[in-house]
Amino acid sequence: AQRLSGNSAVVFTPHLMADQQERLQLEARLSQALDRGEFELFYQAQCDLHTGRLAGFEALLRWRAADGLVGPDRFIPVAEDSGLIVPIGRWVLLQACRQASAWHERARALGGPLPVMAINISPRQFQHPDFMTTVREVLKATSVDPRQIELEITEGAVMDHADATIAKMAELRELGLHLAIDDFGTGYSSLAYLKRFPIDRLKIDRSFVRDLGVDAQGAAIARAMIQLAHSLDMTVVAEGVEEEAQADCLRTWGCDLMQGYLYARPLPVGEATALLDAKLGA
């Protein structure tokens, strides 16, 4: 395919046409999915690396389309581009806060600590003028304890519009919510910049966790990220931990939490609740 400027026509290859058609079809189906009740949240547990206890869950969106389960890597970018992420994201927030509230009751009954609910917020959703109103409405409607909720925002969303972002983050924290930077290390942020943002937690992207055992540089980077976060009074979650050796390294370096297939896969709500009961009851 070629992109030509000026008066020239844009030349589409058949391949690009097929891609765009597929994307449009996806967008059309996606726009109906909310009304049809086709979305579902899965929950992936996070584990405290030092106590071994279950610390909370990250809510991960799934789409049960007519032709099967579609993963978020396929539809979130389309939802983001089309703006559909705003209503979809509102649904995610409401659903995850409801679940957090239900798990709070359970944890209380079992005498366990408050399980954290981490919720992904897309850049477009975060920057939407109605975002704060939506958050307030959801907190009120679900009467969830805001300290239980952690909003995950990617570096890109944070670094653009820095001043407005900082103000919004401060407002979210005044409500009692926690904030995490997702996929840390994959963006272009300067580390010095980070200290300007009122962030509670860094999530180290799984590409760095994967490189832990590969070479000395991979290990040095992950270790430096943990030290950086701690020096800025943030806690650290390592993502995509699949092997015991990775967990051992991370624990030695003082990483606080881990998330990954080693501890638990993303689970449907029933299985996640059973996991919570088993871990807190133990």
Ligand code: C2E
């Ligand atoms: P993410 O926020 O970085 O979420 C972690 C992804 O890593 C999840 O993929 C999870 O299933 C996967 N994962 C967890 N542990 C392991 C592991 O040990 N090994 C490997 N290889 N993968 C692991 P998933 O569920 O497919 O989600 C992909 C992305 O879609 C998420 O990446 C997030 O950026 C986005 N996403 C998911 N749910 C939502 C949502 O509700 N709203 C928004 N805006 N984005 C979402």
Ligand code: CA
């Ligand atoms: Ca995330």
Ligand code: CA
């Ligand atoms: Ca991530």
Ligand code: CA
């Ligand atoms: Ca990601």
